[in-house]
Amino acid sequence: MTSLGRLAGKVAVITGASSGADGSLMGFGGAAARLFSQEGCTVVLTDIKDAEGTQTAKQIADLGGTAIYRHLDVTSEEDWVDVLKETADTFKKIDILVNNAGSSARYTIEETTLDVWQEQMDIHAKGVFLGTKHVISYLRKNGGGSIINISSIYGMIGSPSSTAYHVAKGASRLFTKSAAIQYASENIRVNSIHPGFAFTPLTEVNYSKPDLQQWVLDRIPLGRMGSAMEIAHGILYLASDEASFVTGSELVIDGGTTAQ
Numbered sequence: 001m002t003s004l005g006r007l008a009g010k011v012a013v014i015t016g017a018s019s020g021a022d023g024s025l026m027g028f029g030g031a032a033a034r035l036f037s038q039e040g041c042t043v044v045l046t047d048i049k050d051a052e053g054t055q056t057a058k059q060i061a062d063l064g065g066t067a068i069y070r071h072l073d074v075t076s077e078e079d080w081v082d083v084l085k086e087t088a089d090t091f092k093k094i095d096i097l098v099n100n101a102g103s104s105a106r107y108t109i110e111e112t113t114l115d116v117w118q119e120q121m122d123i124h125a126k127g128v129f130l131g132t133k134h135v136i137s138y139l140r141k142n143g144g145g146s147i148i149n150i151s152s153i154y155g156m157i158g159s160p161s162s163t164a165y166h167v168a169k170g171a172s173r174l175f176t177k178s179a180a181i182q183y184a185s186e187n188i189r190v191n192s193i194h195p196g197f198a199f200t201p202l203t204e205v206n207y208s209k210p211d212l213q214q215w216v217l218d219r220i221p222l223g224r225m226g227s228a229m230e231i232a233h234g235i236l237y238l239a240s241d242e243a244s245f246v247t248g249s250e251l252v253i254d255g256g257t258t259a260q
């Protein structure tokens with residue numbers, strides 16, 4: 001395995017990282033896990049899709065990386081406490097947390113049920129809060145670290161639907177700044193990434209529909225959707241020491257969508 005070592009010696013936990021198996025459509029978390037490993041990082045892939053996550057971690061390990069999979073429902077405080085403790089016990093430290101898990105809910109305000117509202121807030125807002133709350137003590141022990149929250153351009157702008165998703169991703173965006181300010185003096189950096197429209201397991205069903213695909217393409221100046229690896233490269237930058245002066249920032253990777 002070629003390693004440029006941009007994350008050499010570091011230990012990362014990535015949520016929603018199941019979709020990264022060879023030959024399958026990758027998600028941002030799975031792509032980041034592969035990239036992190038190539039750069040010398042030990043990676044703990046977590047998700048609720050256990051079979052896929054186990055396969056992705058095994059493939060990364062087979063390529064010579066250090067990678068394991070653990071079940072972590074980001075809405076469960078118990079899961080967070082257990083997985084972070086096991087990671088620190090096994091690999092002696094934690095340097096990086098990528099809060100990537102997510103789900104979509106394309107409903108207007110009147111279509112949005114309380115259950116949908118709650119589910120979106122739980123995954124995207126509560127999940128990011130719980131992960132951050134429980135990883136801080138490990139990062140502090142280490143003299144610092146990097147937390148990367150995968151928000152969305154939908155955490156910055158509106159659209160005709162996805163009501164609860166917009167609100168929840170907006171919460172993750174501002175939570176990032178609150179955390180960045182609270183922990184900057186301890187060298188713990190916290191940043192958000194705002195991907196635009198990308199073709200992944202999460203969006204495949206909707207973006208395969210010709211009318212919706214066209215609607216999306218009409219909104220991307222670069223004229224195509226993004227790939228998981230194009231987002232993963234942004235995650236890698238913020239995780240690495242190359243971003244040592246970057247905290248509380250928003251990295252938009254959207255082919256120009258929000259520049260209009």
Ligand SMILES: NC(=O)c1ccc[n+]([C@@H]2O[C@H](COP(=O)([O-])OP(=O)(O)OC[C@H]3O[C@@H](n4cnc5c(N)ncnc54)[C@H](O)[C@@H]3O)[C@@H](O)[C@H]2O)c1
Nearest residue numbers: 016019027028048073074100101102152195197198200202
């Ligand atoms: N694809 C896009 O166009 C796009 C754009 C902007 C933001 N995002 C965000 O990027 C992130 C990654 O999405 P993706 O598009 O790579 O799709 P993906 O399907 O690869 O990633 C989402 C993962 O989150 C997992 N997940 C769902 N609920 C969970 C829970 N409660 N606990 C733990 N894991 C859970 C899913 O099983 C899935 O593996 C999400 O937060 C998504 O909202 C995606």
